[in-house]
Amino acid sequence: xxxxxxxxxxxxxxxxxxxxxxxxxxxxxxxxxxxxxxxxxxxxxxxxxxxxxxxxxxxxxxxxxxxxxxxxxxxxxxxxxxxxxxxxxxxxxxxxxxxxxxxxxxxxxxxxxxxxxxxxxxxxxxxxxxxxxxxxxxxxxxxxxxxxxxxxxxxxxxxxxxxxxxxxxxxxxxxxxxxxxxxxxxxxxxxxxxxxxxxxxxxxxxxxxxxxxxxxxxxxxxxxxxxxxxxxxxxxxxxx
Amino acid sequence: xxxxxxxxxxxxxxxxxxxxxxxxxxxxxxxxxxxxxxxxxxxxxxxxxxxxxxxxxxxxxxxxxxxxxxxxxxxxxxxxxxxxxxxxxxxxxxxxxxxxxxxxxxxxxxxxxxxxxxxxxxxxxxxxxxxxxxxxxxxxxxxxxxxxxxxxxxxxxxxxxxxxxxxxxxxxxxxxxxxxxxxxxxxxxxxxxxxxxxxxxxxxxxxxxxxxxxxxxxxxxxxxxxxxxxxxxxxxxxxx
Numbered sequence: 066x067x068x069x070x071x072x073x074x075x076x077x078x079x080x081x082x083x084x085x086x087x088x089x090x091x092x093x094x095x096x097x098x099x100x101x102x103x104x105x106x107x108x109x110x111x112x113x114x115x116x117x118x119x120x121x122x123x124x125x126x127x128x129x130x131x132x133x134x135x136x137x138x139x140x141x142x143x144x145x146x147x148x149x150x151x152x153x154x155x156x157x158x159x160x161x162x163x164x165x166x167x168x169x170x171x172x173x174x175x176x177x178x179x180x181x182x183x184x185x186x187x188x189x190x191x192x193x194x195x196x197x198x199x200x201x202x203x204x205x206x207x208x209x210x211x212x213x214x215x216x217x218x219x220x221x222x223x224x225x226x227x228x229x230x231x232x233x234x235x236x237x238x239x240x241x242x243x244x245x246x247x248x249x250x251x252x253x254x255x256x257x258x259x260x261x262x263x264x265x266x267x268x269x270x271x272x273x274x275x276x277x278x279x280x281x282x283x284x285x286x287x288x289x290x291x292x293x294x295x296x297x298x299x300x301x302x303x304x305x
Numbered sequence: 306x307x308x309x310x311x312x313x314x315x316x317x318x319x320x321x322x323x324x325x326x327x328x329x330x331x332x333x334x335x336x337x338x339x340x341x342x343x344x345x346x347x348x349x350x351x352x353x354x355x356x357x358x359x360x361x362x363x364x365x366x367x368x369x370x371x372x373x374x375x376x377x378x379x380x381x382x383x384x385x386x387x388x389x390x391x392x393x394x395x396x397x398x399x400x401x402x403x404x405x406x407x408x409x410x411x412x413x414x415x416x417x418x419x420x421x422x423x424x425x426x427x428x429x430x431x432x433x434x435x436x437x438x439x440x441x442x443x444x445x446x447x448x449x450x451x452x453x454x455x456x457x458x459x460x461x462x463x464x465x466x467x468x469x470x471x472x473x474x475x476x477x478x479x480x481x482x483x484x485x486x487x488x489x490x491x492x493x494x495x496x497x498x499x500x501x502x503x504x505x506x507x508x509x510x511x512x513x514x515x516x517x518x519x520x521x522x523x524x525x526x527x528x529x530x531x532x533x534x535x536x537x538x539x540x541x542x543x544x545x
Contacts (some may be wrong), residue, residue: 128531135528139396146386156379156399163403243493250490253483257500264504288375291368 080145084154087137088213091158091165094130095210098169101127102206102269105172106199109179109262110192117183120176127169134162150283157283161213164272164279168206171265171272178262188259189245189252194238195259198266201231205273212277216284221277222301228274229294235267320385324394327377328453331398331405334370335450338409341367342446342509345412346439349419349502350432357423360416367409374402390523397523401453404512404519408446411505411512418502428499429485429492434478435503441471442506445513452517456524461517462541468514469534475507 101120108117138159141147147155182188205224212220242260246253281289281297285304289297341360348357378399381387387395422428445464452460482500486493521529521537525544529537 125531132528132530139392142382142396143388143392148383152379152383156382159396159399160403163400239497243497246486246493247490250487253486253493257479257483260497288372290372291365 080147080151083137083141083145084147084151087134087141087155087158090130090134090137091161092210092214094127094134094162094165095206095213097123097127097130098165098172099203099206099210101169101172102203105175105179106196106203106266108176109182110196110199112179112183112187114180114183117176117179121173124169124173127166131162131166135159150286153283153286157279160279161276164275168269168272171269175262175265178258178265182255182258185255185258186252188242188255189249190242190256190259192259194234194241195263195266198231198234198238198263201227201234202266202269202273205231205270209273209276209280212280216280218281218284218301221280221284222298224277225274225297226294228270231267231270235263235270238263320387320391323377323381323385324387324391327374327381327395327398330370330374330377331401332450332454334367334374334402334405335446335453337363337367337370338405338412339443339446339450341409341412342443345415345419346436346443346506348416349422350436350439352419352423352427354420354423357416357419361413364409364413367406371402371406375399390526393523393526397519400519401516404515408509408512411509415502415505418498418505422495422498425495425498426492428495429489430482430496430499432499434474434481435499435506438471438474438478438503438506441467441474442509442513445471445510449513449516449520452520456520458521458524458541461520461524462538464517465514465537466534468510468517471507471510475503475510478503 101123104116105120107113108120138155141155145151205227208220208227209224211217212224239260242256242263246256275290278290281287281301285301287300287304289300292300341363344356345360347353348360378395381395385391445467448460448467449464451457452464479500482496482503486496515530518530521527521541525541527540527544529540532540
């Protein structure tokens with residue numbers, strides 16, 4: 066090997082290490098956001114105010130992760146000038162980190178609703194639907210992080226499919242909450258707090274589905290945003 | 306001028322044209338989104354179902370603009386390998402286009418609520434607060450697009466300040482809508498449609514504020530996301 070070849074290989078090893086680094090940092094951020102969501106849902110269901118406060122306090126560190134991952138990405142772009150799939154990785158990471166941060170944001174907002182609900186009367190719904198949709202959405206987030214770690218397109222498509230179900234369940238939960246409000250107008254304030262928490266879960270589903278789309282772009286080079294589900298599935302199949 | 310120098314200048318002229326191109330496309334997208342928001346708010350206030358349907362139909366073209374601007378950005382990154390402020394421009398554009406698309410999304414959702422409200426009874430609120438917050442948010446969107454066109458950091462800061470006001474006005478509007486629901490439980494369904502439309506406006510305010518933060522990053526190289534307002538103002542002053 067000539068000296069120049071050794072040098073080139075050295076550069077490329079460093080570059081790979083940087084790409085691995087940013088991938089790992091995104092997965093760490095994902096793990097933290099997953100914990101935030103888990104704790105936010107729990108704090109709502111079992112009305113644990115201390116846990117809810119912890120979720121709110123920890124949101125700051127999620128925000129810092131977003132900023133630091135974005136910095137890593139722009140350093141890589143400036144110094145390494147990545148092409149093809151490396152460029153797609155960096156671009157996908159900078160989009161995914163935005164969605165993850167917003168999931169964290171929504172988790173903190175759910176925790177705030179839990180605190181508000183503890184201050185007024187509890188919602189008469191017993192949070193049956195909240196619990197159910199919460200566990201679906203948490204499962205989606207776990208799967209989408211797995212899909213990113215393993216670059217698993219099938220799993221990403223599954224997450225997008227689940228989001229359509231979550232949207233349906235959200236609408237049905239809304240209808241039943243309206244009934245609770247009509248039956249007992251004094252409970253309207255409390256039920257509205259639950260409405261906001263549910264809306265937060267629905268948005269988390271959307272962000273998770275966005276992340277799944279970014280993974281498909283990363284692995285297959287396909288931009289499937291705003292594509293209907295059946296069309297998306299057939300595009301992904303054809304790209305194989 | 307040597308042949309090589311002529312060649313280099315030629316490349317850099319092309320490169321500048323590409324950067325100008327992507328800036329202009331983002332501003333065109335911004336103009337379309339502004340029109341969507343304007344028409345969505347109008348369709349709600351004057352209950353014009355045809356206009357609401359037009360907003361929903363046009364959402365597709367906003368989505369296409371997002372995809373095409375993102376493609377432009379990744380081509381520039383791959384072929385031109387921009388550095389320093391050029392790189393910041395491309396990265397800011399790819400973040401701003403995401404926020405603009407979501408503003409378009411929320412406008413389409415508001416139009417859907419207008420259609421739903423026309424099918425049930427109108428909300429007893431007369432949309433006083435919706436109108437007011439709607440015009441604030443529309444004004445924010447205009448200003449933030451101006452701030453991007455002129456790289457005007459002061460104007461971007463003003464938009465972020467206005468968003469804090471909009472958040473306060475949203476909370477006060479919610480309190481008055483709860484009163485309407487309690488006074489007439491039969492109107493709960495209609496009022497909830499207005500609640501969702503208002504929530505859409507509040508989120509548009511958030512996205513507009515995000516865009517303002519990206520502009521500050523672009524012009525000053527400062528990442529002011531998740532920074533408190535006073536701290537942000539002082540950071541922007543010091544960076545001058």
